[in-house]
Amino acid sequence: MFHTVSFYTLGCRLNQAETAVLSHRFGDCGFEVVDFDRKADLVVINTCTVTENGDADTRRVINRIRRRFPGTKIALVGCQAEVQGESLLRSAQVDYVVGNGAKMDLPDILRQNGTETPALLLPGIEPALFTIPTCESDPHHTRANLKIQDGCNFFCSYCEIPYARGRSRSRDFDDLVRGAEKLVQAGHREIVLTGINIGTYRHGDKTLSHVVEALEKLTGLERIRISSIEFTTLSDDLLERLAANGKLCRYLHLPLQHGHDRILKAMNRKYTIADYTAFVQKVVRRVPDVCIGTDVMVGFPGEGTSHFEQTLRVVEELPLAYFHVFSYSDRSRNKSRTFPDKVAKTDIQERSRILRELSNRKKAAFIDRFIGRKVLVLFEQEKNGWWSGVTDTFIRVQVRSEQALHNQLLAVELEKREGLTVIGKTL
């Protein structure tokens, strides 16, 4: 029988949000939840499959657990479990592989069946409205994640998320507002709305804009942040809320993926560079000082030097504050794995390096616009007497303080930039 359980999360914010909920569920079912660094009867690894790095990370974590805690049982749950199923059970030599359709039921299943629990749980994913019937708080994050949506219908050719997480579905509107209320009661001042494709949120006539409107009414909640969102799903209504300077953070992460229309088409992205550029310019006009970040992929099949150079030009010219750079990799289900003209690993590495350097330069330039100004910072953690937190525009700020600043939203004057961190003083 299992008594103690610990967790390890790979991948995106949604996985983090789900691990927090799962950990509560295990607690409700009578398990003792312990830190990952402590020996537990069972370790649950919430996996990611977006790139091949996710698979390698899973292997690394398994090896670490095997070395440190021989005899501990391991359960792989989440996206990699969903798409690789039985082969993962064999190759990773773990005790349980549990897909996205069953992971939230795992504590109940284990409680009922103990060590007789089937090693492979892959019931499939229902594309229905969902609730998250659990007491929520997000103990490991000052800025709490709130899951509002799951799955995706877009089928970008490089992506296997629609297979790993199923079709787009939304969280019951009242249920998510209740979830947000609980997070606020637990003391969280910022909520980050998470999902796979959150702009497609729908419950009846309720959209993402209604979600933000409802959360803005919660007393005690100071900030609402939208995690990554496809710009094609971002409504004028939502843009107006952003421009209104209420609780919605002046921050948008709008995946671009590539700077060349031919590659965008092969990726099955439904827009052109001109569309993206026009949208970003509209946002910048409406929301001064907004922080816009993006995702860029390098090494998609057929990406030649000229395609890459155009991407470089596009992201350099756009008013972007930073970009996350992803290396293309074939996945077990993505359509593009069959595409010809694969790009050499060395080219992918070099292109990533160039883009990351450009991103750092753009981030530094974005930060420099704020030096000397007064901003509000939500403080998260302390290290060696320095407290660190973020502005609504996602600039990381450090101040020296003897006092505990955790979860405080304080006015700070930004004095200077050191690398990509800003040093400031509280006012």
Ligand code: SF4
């Ligand atoms: S929008 Fe595209 S990249 Fe994003 S999850 Fe859906 S299929 Fe994947």
